[in-house]
Amino acid sequence: MSCWTVLGLSADADVRTIKRQYAVLLKQTRPDDDPEGFQRLRDAYEQALAYKTWQRYEEQDEEQNQDIQESWDLSGLTVVEVDALKLAIRPLDGLGIEELNRRLAITREEGCAHIFEDTVLHHCIEYPDTSQTLVDWAIPTFFWFSAWQRLDLDHISIDLLLDRQRARMVHPMRDALERQDVEGFLQAYERCGEHNWLAIALQQEWFNRMLSHLLLDAPVWYPDIFERVRTGQGWNGCTGNPCPDGEWQRLLARQNAPFFLARQQQLALEPPATSEHRAARLLLGTGSFSARRALARRLREEDWAQCRKLSSELYANHPKVCAHMPGGTAFFWRDWELSFNDWPTYVGVVLACLIGAFTHYIPLGVRLSGLINIVMISTVVFGVIVAGLNWLVHNVAHRVWRLDDRLSAVLCPGSLKDSPPFGVLRDLVPGALMVAGLSWFFGPIAGGVYALTLATFGLVRRWQSRPRVSWEESGPALKVGVTILGIVVLAVVLGVFKVVASQGTVNRNQGLQPWTERLCSRLPATTAECSAPATVEQWYGKEARP
Template sequence: MSCWTVLGLTADADTRSIKRQYAALLKQTRPDEDAEGFQRLRDAYEQALNYKEWAQANEDDEAPDDSWDLTGLTVVEVDALQQATRSLQGTSLAQLQQRHALAVEQGCAHILEETLLQHCIENPQTSAPMVDWAVQTYHWFSAWQRLELDEESIEHLLDQQRERITRPLREALDREDSAAFLQAYAQSGQCLWLDAEVHRLWFNLFLSRLLLDSEHWSSAIFEQVCAGQGWHSGPANRCPKDEWKRLTARYEAPLFIAQQRQLAEEPPATAEHRAARLLLGSGPFSQRRALARRLREKDWEHCRHLSSALYANHPQVCAELPGGTAFFWRDWELKRGEWPTYVGVVLACLIGAFTHFIPLGLRVTGLINIVMTSTIVFGVIAAGINWLTHELAHTHWLLDDRLSARLWPGFAKDAAPFGVLRDLIPCALMVAGLTWFFGPIAGVVYAATLACVGLIRRRQVKPHTSWEKTNLPVKIGLSLLGVVALVLVLGVFKVAASQGTVNRNQGLQPWAERLCSRLPASSFDCGAPATREQWYPAEARP
């Protein structure tokens, strides 16, 4: 980086513009806030002034460009010019130093520098020692390099040198070879151009992102890089702030996992415990699903944070989770688990209405109205009871688990088939209400429905995620079961509708509409008034 780049000026700026620009930048770069930036600005300012002073002193002595005009040159000068332009292929550092000394003596060092720059660009694999020599001699890649150097060429060479030191580091991590990485890192410390502040910042950013993006992690590598780059938790940390937080989290990953596994084994008293148990618990998949039905928004927030940490820093742990991902639960957060309550309410109201009101002689229309109204009323009551009891059970989670464990002593403390506060109390209240309105059959139907659904939910299923393809025969079977249930309900309605109705031989229709509607008026059977046997041929007489 040249002094003109630091100052934000072009090389043809005059002394007055340099001083004004320096004064403006000095307001933005204070020595007590950014000592290195201030020193870099000061050095660029002095270098620009020195260059302008030198240009002013030699302005009158400049002649037209005749660098390749050998007229008037001595043999020694011609030889020095030829040495400066000769190919550097196969040249050792000692020979390069001799050629440089001769070029400086004869005033053509800039020609040798341009020749060396072109050689390094064309031979990136073998020119590393020459580049290091040029960094010391010509101050390449710094604010003190010669201004007349081609800027594109020097940037291209810088990219090549960066690739030279970063490729071995990446390849070593890809091979999960910690020894090779440390060896390549030690060799990168020999690059003198990395001592410049701008290049040191770039190297710190590269190393931090390389360690974060690699699947392979080694604490020894991280500790060695921290020692070499000056990374620490203090105020003068050279590692980028955001990357440092993620690096420390990954460095502390074994301790983090141990802490989360310990939380998963402890009683789920807090949201952190419940999130750890959902993701890292040792229970079966159905037990995780049952736990998810009890979680609330705060619990899901901790699940999101824990899943993100596992996804970022613990790919091996994620591979052991259901579906091979830390977000296997993502659809559970959106699903509501109260649907068995409403199914039980509908069935209880339907069956209870038929068994209770049909013997009383109620007609079908009135029966349907009772079923619909009672379903809505009891559904709203069930929703309110569930909300109150579930909030109470979530607030007193451990109490609910202790009561459930005492009621179901054969099960684990948090694996009881039904909870006292969250299941049994709301079920008992709904059974009492349905029994009072419809009779005991409705209460039994409601309790049996919830019990069946609860037992089915506890079955051992193969862990899967929502985005995986489910079993097609299961879908077909459930669809057929729904169709059969619908047919049964319609059949019940048909039977109920036929109760108490008349057939074609009953009622008070005129005789002609009953028997003689298709016979001529002169027919013997239709000429005389109908007798009781004709009116009621097959029915019992009143």
Template sequence: MTCWNILGLTPDADSRAIKRQYAALLKKTRPDDDPEGFQRLREAYEQALQWSQEQQDTVEVAIEHMGETVEVVTEHVEETLEQRYQAAMANGTALFFEIHLLHRCVDGELNAEDARWAFQAFNWLTAWQRLELPVELIDTLERQHRAALQQPLRLALEQKDESAFLAAYAARDEHPWVHNHPHGEWFNEWLAKLLAQSHFWSSAVFDAVCAGQGWHGGADPNCPADDWALLLKRQQGPAFLARQRALAAEPPYSPQQRAARLLLAPMSLGQRRAFAQRLSEDDWKACQTLSADIYAEHVVVAEAMPGGTVYFWQDWDKAMDTWPWVVALVLSCLVGVLEKAEFLAGNGVPTLGHGLLWSLAFVVGAGLAWQGWRPLAHHYRVQDEAFSQRLPGWLSPTHLPLLPVRDLVPGLVLVAILGYLFGPLASATLIAALALIGVIKRPGMSRHTPWTASHPRWTLLGAALGVVGVIALYAGLVLLDNGHRVVRNQGLQQWTERLCSRMPRSDAECQAPATQKQWYGQEAAQ
């Protein structure tokens, strides 16, 4: 242990700093409490003072005889710098020479050749460098050279330049300190995290780094365990994507195949929305797992998806796009009951109420039936998919094959029930309403917006139009009823309100047939 370690100072400390430090340590190390510690402190203090005085005298002599030995150490060839260092060693100023050279290196005043010689001659950033060097300068030098090593590697990955990264990685040998402890361990861990977290991936880059860093698949891969598992997963990424694309092209018989089809199949956004209506809870879990893998390891693939995100289907798993069926059922019931109404009897408005009651019963009944039918139909999804391949494509407005068990059977049952209760016009109204809503919805399905996204302006406009439509329908039915309703003193009135009701039956004016005045009463005179 040197006197500088005991005092906690660097060799370039002057006599004033040595005295001040000695006075501070003397309060903690008293002769009565620790005689041996006090003796060591005193000897270190005297040695430091002597060293400081000798170095000051030597530097002054060296400056007089050597001129620019200390001040000018740059812009010389390697041999000149070596000779000046040998002269400084002979004069006893080697430590000051090295410290001054370290200052110049940190300030960037040394060219690459002189800096390389200084690193090799003084073993900077290695276990063999001088202990007397200022810690602040060594820390600054370490940060600068680590940044110089990191920047080209990180920039090459950000620019997705494979050749530039390989060249920068091969140039690490120009920094021999990086192979020494603890810098080698630092560089190994940093490089693993850089590759694991980078959006760009190259198998050639991974193979080159594995060969250079000694990474392998044994029990000790010489790479951080978490990063190594992720790197292996990313290396297998092309094979993973190829396997998922193959699943997307197969018939969707399993949750994994359906998840791959929704995310990776070449379908339009509208077709993806239509396909999403057929997914179950297990299918959405498979979508979540596959989306997480693509988001973490295949950013380029994710950016090419609708909306630039792999989670474009967000909220689709919670959305129930059943309002077209509700609207179509209500319209069908209203048309059916109004078709059978006897308008000349003046009961159009009550008929409208009956239609609303029928539509409510149909909506509730169809909803309950669908809750039981959907899981049952999904249980036979494989057979349903096979049957759908035999159906003509024009049956589906989204160009996706309809599922007979899941889609056609419930629709045909509703059409048959409406036709049986209300007639063929109600069945035709159901089909026409669904087709019209599909045509209206189609432009919106090609935009990347969740089904549950709220649009207050359009929602209010639709609600207002609905209210106006209901009011107009009610007013029209009231006018229709009033045009065919018999009022007081009109038509076949009761006998007590007729003109001859209080006159003798034998009166000539009251004999049948009755006159217009007798029949219509006071209204005949108007």
């Protein structure tokens, strides 16, 4: 189908008409609704503009040739030479190979073969639908598309013809891949061997690059096609591989994709001893969604790096596998990388210190202001302790991951052995130490509050919620904002408590007190009577005793 048929125009339409018609058709063929139709329309538009550009140069050349012909001095030429010049510019419609060879021989003999070559080239450009036989004859005859073609040849026309020849080869193979027609692709590939100009080094490089892109962009991978193309093109892993190096590695990855997927699925079933095991278990594991959520919160930077690598491999070579993953994509878990894993422990510390201080110190007669000071100081101290404890224990637990999982499975009942709700080293040990420390300082109620807080957050985290929806809404910015807001609210509440408590406190030299103390409050601090602490007689004079 020619570009003019796609655009619905005749070949004599001008550039302005072509652009207007393209704008009208573009409104009817949207890229999102019909990508193939849009691409076909775009190719036709560009081809039509290229043709008009060539036609403009052709008209200029014709004017120049006309001027040359008019200025030709035929007086010194023989009748045979004049006939050869006329034969070189004669129309080429319907000519066979024998007639073309005869004209070429005559024009070469009379020294005007270059004029005949220009005529052939312009005819191939102007009549692409009916001149394929002429193109196939002219390319090897005049050494087009090679380093031996005539230097003064019209480069715009020859480039346009080269693009058409390339598209003539690519379209059948691409259409066969889209139709998932293996035999059709192999037949189209075999026909490419009929084009001798592909043996030229520059064109061979383009052909190899084009084939590699076709195979990599194919929606379905066919090992038979790859093996046939690899053998035909001489692709290999040795030095001098005609296939581009980066694309060769990607082709091998797609070829070995079934073996790669089988290995990753096997790693997902093994204990998570390495980053590869943990990435495979997270992306391809058979455990419940809540268990994989718990695993995601335990991963470190090197684990997430392996997850990103595995996700890219799956996205490129296994789209069907990605469709069955949470969220329908291999990158579902990417937003968990910046999750704040330890924030429930800090919430537990704040609640334990607050409730423990009230239950432990109020019976001892501690005033509210002193109680608030105890809560603030103890919260900071225990917060620093739990931060250091989490950092130390988590690093150790991450190094002995298999031991941690084994101990966790031993302590859990049968139904939870496959996905333990806690880890002995990473969760139970630091939790037990913090419970013991809070119980020793504030009493068992504080330790119980801390344990209950962690258990509550653990149960909520393991809740199976929307496994097919990406976790993007709980981004790190929201978590940081909530954390800062919680700290600000806590500081405001403690400040309000302190202000309220200070309103009922009677400080030194306030209120009804003995005369001597009130007298000293008005005298300088250097006064002898007021330099020593008040005695019993000063506080309670003889007249005040019974």
